[in-house]
Amino acid sequence: MxxxxxxxxxxxxxxxxxxxxxxxxxxxxxxxxxxxxxxxxxxxxxxxxxxxxxxxxxxxxxxxxxxxxxxxxxxxxxxxxxxxxxxxxxxxxxxxxxxxxxxxxxxxxxAIGGLDLLRSAALLGPFERVVIETTKKASSLVQPWMSEAEADALRRTSSPVELRRGPAREITAAFPKSANVAASVALAVRNWDVVEAAVIADPAAPATSHVITAAGPAGQYRFEIRNRPSPRTPTSSRxxxxxxxxxxxxxxxxxxxxx
Incomplete structure (x- = not known):
């Protein structure tokens, strides 16, 4: 090939x-x-x-x-x-x-796993609730749409801050280099509207984490993935x-x- x-x-x-x-x-x-x-x-x-x-x-x-x-x-x-x-x-x-x-x-x-199980479970029936929470180094989450004050506060924060929570489409658009995982989860469960996504900035985060919880007719699921960031591009996982x-x-x- x-x-x-x-x-x-x-x-x-x-x-x-x-x-x-x-x-x-x-x-x-x-x-x-x-x-x-x-x-x-x-x-x-x-x-x-x-x-x-x-x-x-x-x-x-x-x-x-x-x-x-x-x-x-x-x-x-x-x-x-x-x-x-x-x-x-x-x-x-x-x-x-x-x-x-x-x-x-x-x-x-x-950067994530568990998509095969979510995709299989969605065939049995629609999920009632799916949440994905992504935590990354605060400095890697500065976005062009942020004001200078917001960006500076994010760079200087000394404690975890939830930057945004909402529908997967909205969060993926707001953090295009950091929230591909939210789109992957939505595609796996075959329903963009049921997926809630959140992006959390943590200056002390040793790795990028994704915590996925889901509930539906097939059962209840919780996946947690912790990836080391790329040494070249911290917004992506290695x-x-x-x-x-x-x-x-x-x-x-x-x-x-x-x-």
């Missing part, structure tokens, strides 16, 4: 290097699209060239890039592995991508590129694979 990588920052560079070095069984690197890659020595190209040589394209370039280029990737006949799942909070984007084929859409699990590599390995060389 020839794999193109769209975006070579803290996530895409690790994915591209692993593909280039032959560390993903059954897959090889077709090329990389990024005007300023995080590492040197990658085979760079333009998007049209990438689409002509790839069987699958991994989107590692952020929500805007997915919205702008996703349909083009799929209509060219390439499959698409989405990392910026939060972009799918935008009304109609997922439907647009699914209709753009013939390429297929795959979603990366990114495990994310390896979740992408795991997905690529499963797609390229399926054996006994959990799905």
């Amino acid at each position: 020839r794999v193109g990588v769209l975006g070579a920052g803290s996530i895409g560079a690790i994915v591209a290097e692993a593909l280039r070095d032959g560390r993903v069984p059954g897959a090889e690197l077709a090329g990389v699209v990024d005007p300023a890659p995080a590492v040197a020595g990658l085979p760079m190209c333009a998007l049209p060239e990438l689409l002509s040589t790839s069987d699958l394209v991994v989107e590692c370039a952020g929500q805007r890039a997915l919205a702008e280029a996703g349909a083009q990737v799929l209509s060219a006949g390439c499959d698409l592995l989405v990392v910026s799942v939060g972009a799918l909070a935008a009304d109609g984007l997922l439907e647009k991508l699914l209709a753009a084929g013939p390429g297929a859409v795959h979603l990366s699990t990114g 495990v994310v590129p390896y979740a992408v590599l795991s997905a690529l390995e499963a797609l390229a060389s399926p054996r006994a694979v959990f799905r």
